[in-house]
Amino acid sequence: MKTLNPNDLGKKFLVEECQKISMNFFSRQAKQKAKKVFLTSQIEAMDKKIELITSNVHFGGVRYWFKCPLCAKKVGTLFIHPLTQQIGCRACLRLEYRSRKYKGMLENNK
Numbered sequence: 001m002k003t004l005n006p007n008d009l010g011k012k013f014l015v016e017e018c019q020k021i022s023m024n025f026f027s028r029q030a031k032q033k034a035k036k037v038f039l040t041s042q043i044e045a046m047d048k049k050i051e052l053i054t055s056n057v058h059f060g061g062v063r064y065w066f067k068c069p070l071c072a073k074k075v076g077t078l079f080i081h082p083l084t085q086q087i088g089c090r091a092c093l094r095l096e097y098r099s100r101k102y103k104g105m106l107e108n109n110k
């Protein structure tokens with residue numbers, strides 16, 4: 001950053017010449033910290049043994065995943081089996097989706 005001299009007073013400066021205080025940067029940092037606290041507390045509240053896995057995102061962030069208790073893969077969604085109450089990913093619990101055609105019909109009738 002340049003030091004100001006009296007002749008600079010009427011001059012227009014470039015944003016690159018100024019020290020930056022960025023809300024986006026603060027928000028990103030706050031989100032990272034809050035996210036971990038929130039996710040951990042949600043899992044504790046469910047009283048289930050679910051672990052989190054992180055992966056690094058391209059622009060320096062961290063992404064959170066569930067660790068499937070059965071296959072240990074990182075997944076975005078876990079399910080609780082209606083009969084066994086076992087927690088696992090869709091593949092481990094051998095769950096299937098309704099057919100796409102049927103799903104589309106339901107959504108269109110909303």
Ligand SMILES: [Zn+2]
Nearest residue numbers: 068071089092
């Ligand atoms: Zn699994």
